Amino acid sequence: MTLDWTLENGIGLIxxxxxxxxxxxxxxxNEFRDLVATIGRERxxxxxxxxxxxxxxxxxxxxxxxxxxxxxxLMMENYRTFQLLEEMPVPxxxxxxxxxxxxxxxxxxxxxxxxxxxxxxxxxxxxNFNLMPGIGGIQRMAALAAEARAVELVLRGNTFQAxxxxxxxxxxxxxxxxxxxxxxxxxxxxxxxxxxxxxxxxYIQQYLRKHHDGxxx
Amino acid sequence: xxxxxxxxxxxxxxxxxxxxxxxxxPEVLRDWTSHPELKGLIIRxxxxxxxxxxxxxxxxxxxxDELKDWMQRGHLLLEEIRRLDVPxxxxxxxxxxxGGLEIALACHIRVASxxxxxxxxxxxxxxxxxMGGTFRLPAVAGFSASASMILGGDIVAAGDALxxxxxxxxxxxxxxxxxxxxxxQKMTSDRPVEVVRFVMRALRNAYELPRKEAMAEEVRMFCxxxxxxxxxxxxxxx
Numbered sequence: 363m364t365l366d367w368t369l370e371n372g373i374g375l376i377x378x379x380x381x382x383x384x385x386x387x388x389x390x391x392n393e394f395r396d397l398v399a400t401i402g403r404e405r406x407x408x409x410x411x412x413x414x415x416x417x418x419x420x421x422x423x424x425x426x427x428x429x430x431x432x433x434x435x436l437m438m439e440n441y442r443t444f445q446l447l448e449e450m451p452v453p454x455x456x457x458x459x460x461x462x463x464x465x466x467x468x469x470x471x472x473x474x475x476x477x478x479x480x481x482x483x484x485x486x487x488x489x490n491f492n493l494m495p496g497i498g499g500i501q502r503m504a505a506l507a508a509e510a511r512a513v514e515l516v517l518r519g520n521t522f523q524a525x526x527x528x529x530x531x532x533x534x535x536x537x538x539x540x541x542x543x544x545x546x547x548x549x550x551x552x553x554x555x556x557x558x559x560x561x562x563x564x565y566i567q568q569y570l571r572k573h574h575d576g577x578x579x
Numbered sequence: 580x581x582x583x584x585x586x587x588x589x590x591x592x593x594x595x596x597x598x599x600x601x602x603x604x605p606e607v608l609r610d611w612t613s614h615p616e617l618k619g620l621i622i623r624x625x626x627x628x629x630x631x632x633x634x635x636x637x638x639x640x641x642x643x644d645e646l647k648d649w650m651q652r653g654h655l656l657l658e659e660i661r662r663l664d665v666p667x668x669x670x671x672x673x674x675x676x677x678g679g680l681e682i683a684l685a686c687h688i689r690v691a692s693x694x695x696x697x698x699x700x701x702x703x704x705x706x707x708x709x710m711g712g713t714f715r716l717p718a719v720a721g722f723s724a725s726a727s728m729i730l731g732g733d734i735v736a737a738g739d740a741l742x743x744x745x746x747x748x749x750x751x752x753x754x755x756x757x758x759x760x761x762x763x764q765k766m767t768s769d770r771p772v773e774v775v776r777f778v779m780r781a782l783r784n785a786y787e788l789p790r791k792e793a794m795a796e797e798v799r800m801f802c803x804x805x806x807x808x809x810x811x812x813x814x815x816x817x
Contacts, residue, residue: 432806496801504785510688510747517766
């Protein structure tokens with residue numbers, strides 16, 4: 363198993379569970395697809411949190427495995443899984459510590475909220491391997507960040523710190539690394555009954571106003 | 580063109596006034612950008628300034644149909660620049676007003692020297708930005724900041740422009756071109772030309788196409804690159 367799933371008090375917790383770096387293998391994507399389909403049928407679900415086991419969120423897919431994706435089928439399936447997650451009617455929160463790169467950052471970009479530790483390192487490094495992000499990261503980057511930033515970050519493929527991600531609009535707020543999961547839990551339990559994905563900006567603003575010490579600019 | 584980077588220079592110093600909104604004939608732009616190895620483009624001004632903008636005397640002496648035609652062509656040219664599948668950076672030293680700022684806003688990324696000055700002074704002459712500035716400025720700076728900048732006709736210094744989101748990078752005094760070139764090298768050198776062009780196309784699709792279509796093409800492009808890279812590595816190993 364490369365994934366762990368628990369559901370407590372209506373809050374579903376997905377843990378990417380292949381430490382130390384929680385690499386997203388073909389096996390992971392299969393399990394993840396099945397899990398997301400299952401979660402969609404869960405009654406009484408109030409929120410979903412995604413995190414990585416241990417120090418890191420995930421270093422993303424294995425480059426060798428990506429190079430085998432020469433037919434669209436598998437990538438389209440992974441994209442549809444990410445989209446199903448995005449379409450959930452409850453808050454979907456990425457709780458990010460350590461590295462969150464490539465496919466893992468694409469996954470995080472499909473979440474409704476990204477809470478990062480100050481030491482989180484993010485990026486889409488695919489161009490360094492003569493590839494490009496292929497599971498919708500480009501689409502989400504275009505939606506969240508300014509066009510100039512999206513062009514630069516995807517082409518350069520450089521990694522960047524959480525504080526930068528925050529200024530680009532790619533992270534919603536930053537907390538010390540010990541508090542990432544607790545903060546995600548707190549946001550998940552806040553007012554999920556009133557949540558609408560279309561109003562996510564207003565929702566997070568109001569949440570941060572109530573929990574002001576969570577903000578780090 | 581130096582290496583794989585093309586450089587377009589607005590060349591009417593010292594002010595680089597734009598004789599026409601369509602500052603390059605589209606066929607010349609197409610010719611310059613059709614080079615198969617091209618990976619990026621910089622637009623800059625000759626000499627000290629980027630551009631003071633359009634020639635007002637000429638604009639006010641044109642007849643209405645002629646003027647409308649000029650503006651339309653200028654607008655189409657800027658759209659063509661923004662839709663290029665290589666990254667385009669505006670390298671802005673010192674003065675960047677009116678039509679100059681319209682050009683800069685049509686580029687994908689704006690690098691300005693710390694002594695750069697930006698403005699839409701059109702209202703001071705009883706007119707308004709007419710080549711897309713009224714929708715491109717709000718896209719980067721938001722509605723209220725754009726309204727006050729366009730209606731006020733005031734000059735914005737580079738440092739403030741950075742905070743407002745109008746420019747993306749600040750360069751040392753008069754060094755916008757050098758900084759833009761370094762940035763463009765970081766984005767494109769060591770990358771096959773297809774990687775650069777596919778990424779730019781995927782981003783353009785993200786803004787222009789329904790998500791489903793954009794995704795289908797993104798995945799197709801990804802698979803093409805994966806197949807090429809896998810092939811390259813196999814050859815490299817043998």
